[in-house]
Amino acid sequence: MILPALPVLFPLITIIFLLINFQRREWQPWIGLTGSLLQLILAVFILIRVRYEGILVLHTGNWQAPFGITLVVDAFSSIMILLAGIIAVSISIYSFEAIDRQRQSFFYFPMVHGLLMGVNGAFVTGDIFNLYVWFEVMLMASFVLITLGGEKKQLRGAIKYVTLNLVSSLFFLAGIGLLYGKTGTLNMADLALKLSVANNNILINSSAVLFFVAFSIKSAVFPFFFWLPASYHTPPVAITALFAGLLTKVGVYAMIRFYTLFFVQDKLFWHPLFLWIGGFTMVVGVLTAASQYDIRKILSFHIISQIGYMIMGLGIFTVAGIAGAIFYMAHNIIAKTNTFLVAGLINRATGSYDLKSIGGLYKVRPWLAILFIIPAFGLAGIPPLSGFFGKLILISAGFNAGEYVISFIALAVGLFTLFSMVKIWNEAFWKARPENSGPSEGENEKLPVSMVLPVVFLGLLTLTMGFAVRPILDFAMDASLQLLNPGPYIEAVLGSDYLSH
């Protein structure tokens, strides 16, 4: 059985084809698109298999579980792989026109697929050191993508991005080292087993804190978020959209995986901490966003505030809470990427990201306004769009668990998100165009179909998630139940023989 390894192998094969045909520049986007489409089909197939057959396990190299590297796909992983596939396809289509020839000829497409390989690898692996390796694969590709083109502001942003992410990798590696020293295993299921019988929680917490800091930096939560708004607005918008959709979410994924599977001993310390951190992340992100006037900066700060909701779901730590976090993550990956893609369209139409120098778009391009309003109001949580249900599930889970403070914060933050989105709406679409801004280049041109298509596709997904909440939420509930009841996961990985010893 090779299925769990395929999400990693598909991007690898795509990279090989891209490199072999590197001289044929006009083929590059098509090869990239084909690779992404196959990846999406594969992801759907895996999701169905996991839904009907349960957890998929692959012991690579025929080395049995606690010794070799095990690849595991459970419901949570399969959801994340599907989301990665959706984003891969959208970005591949968008890149046809949005990425200039210069960048395309400097390994843009191989790097995008390298990033996808790292992201998928992080989702399928069942081994903490292997997870570290996939994080590095992902980061290497993202370092190249963020500096691709070598503009001055890109390099300035990249220095912060690279430094902070290296620091985070260092914490991650130190955490792995400490944990390996204490338990003698790197396999996640084996760790869960060993830590569930460990009697010295204080010793475990030292590594848990290192992992917490590492993943907090990666996913940009409250005290460690400052690298994100400093770097995300610098590369071309297709790259930013890819990062916004996937990179921070991999950090959240790892955090949810670690703190539901094996760092569950010290609930009294960790869960209130997650709630506090989640609350601060939401509030700080949304307030700083309110003072910005660059569309990409507003959206970057909103990434942070949205991460807060997911951490809040983890802190509530009930089935509904985790399911809410997963649903919210799915909603956010799609809607967030989409808002960045729309920002790229606005830039194409007006030549600027600065809200002060653009305006009157509604008159010129009314349908662009509709394309913007779907993901933006989705993020703000207006019914019947997906964000409304994400917030509803999380907040009702919060009230049911008796966490009133965080639930009220989440409600209030929703209002501020609406404020920011309405601000973009007012400034870019509603108000008259500023007098002093001359006519821009792309004024009367039609926007390229390849840039509009992914926006429509993601917009439809946001709508679908709003209208078909029930089946999606059911699946998120399944994933959440699997996470909170790790017995079947451990047994699937280690086998019942090993457990009976």
Place this chain on the structure above:
Amino acid sequence: MRSQLLQMAASRLLPVTMILSLLVFYRGHNDPGGGFIGGLMAAAGFVFYALAFDTREAEKKLRVSPLMLIASGLSIAFISTLPALFAGNPFFTGEWVSISLPFSAKLKPGTPMLFDFGVYLTVWGIMLTVIFNIMEE
């Protein structure tokens, strides 16, 4: 700056480094060595050559582009995972064959070696791509 001595040394040293890198690669599985170090050594030979002449000469000497080295290295590494699947084993399992040679010697090539050769080519190609690009600037 062109130095006759350096050029002579570089062109004589290149085959030696290549053979040495292949030796280091071959002893890799059981002794210190392997595809990564071998690839670095192979790249070192060509970088020295490029220092003595220039990058264009070195690329001519290499005959294929460094990019093709990367592509073929990745392909070989990928292909090395396939025999395990045909043998019905899990993905990535090492498969070995035994070839008897004259004088009762035995050669045991296997998929790990093939994978390592993929690493060798990839590292070689990437080092050359990076260093040649920097030298040309």
